[in-house]
Amino acid sequence: MAKLVFLGRLEDLAGGPDRDVAPGPLEAVLAGLPVELAVALLGDRVRIARNGELITERGGIVLEEGDEIAFLPPVSGG
8 A cells, every 4th residue: 555645724625634645656646536626636736746856847656565645735824
């Protein structure tokens, strides 16, 4: 299994802090999620980290066994 981790408001949308998923292309994994959650995760301002390292290029991400993909929403405040 691989794991998706949702931080901030994304955790509320996902209904929990994380979700175990089958390895495979990230696009296919996201297609199996509720539409509202998948759209939020694909937002331009949401950052993605794979196994603790930020990813700058989103295309072609393939989750492997044991991977952890964290979705980091934009930080707001003042």
